[in-house]
Amino acid sequence: MAKCLSLYGYRSLEVYRTVVQAYDIRSNFVHGTLVNKEESHDAGTKEKSRDVDTLANNVIKYLQISILMFLELKNKVKKDDFLSTIDNSLLHPDALAKLEKLIRENSPITISYFSINASEKN
Numbered sequence: 025m026a027k028c029l030s031l032y033g034y035r036s037l038e039v040y041r042t043v044v045q046a047y048d049i050r051s052n053f054v055h056g057t058l059v060n061k062e063e064s065h066d067a068g069t070k071e072k073s074r075d076v077d078t079l080a081n082n083v084i085k086y087l088q089i090s091i092l093m094f095l096e097l098k099n100k101v102k103k104d105d106f107l108s109t110i111d112n113s114l115l116h117p118d119a120l121a122k123l124e125k126l127i128r129e130n131s132p133i134t135i136s137y138f139s140i141n142a143s144e145k146n
Contacts (some may be wrong), residue, residue, distance in 0.1 A: 025090055027110050031127050032089060032138050039086060046083045049076075089138045096131040 026039040083125065097106060109126065112119035 027113055028093060029086060029089060031124055042082050045078055052123060089134060093131050093134040094136055100130045101126060
């Protein structure tokens with residue numbers, strides 16, 4: 025997902041870290057990890073709350089882009105082929121060019137809607 029979002033101008037490493045952080049929060053919640061009362065009353069609680077809001081907003085934005093992109097590509101490329109192209113794009117410039125072309129030619133709604141200016145990106 026991070027590599028695909030880089031084609032819309034997002035920084036892959038930041039997307040990856042955001043998704044990992046969100047998944048960690050989800051895992052803690054699902055597995056019943058409790059918040060320490062002392063941690064929840066410290067001076068940074070409001071800041072942590074803002075950080076969680078930012079994290080949630082970014083994850084929602086990434087999901088919106090990913091869902092729309094995958095819906096546009098659904099009948100144009102097989103899932104396994106698409107995933108292989110993403111994997112290969114991390115290793116070879118030709119595969120990256122193939123991924124860019126695939127998305128550019130087959131995902132026009134996603135590109136027009138989510139290619140935003142750099143000041144709005146994370």
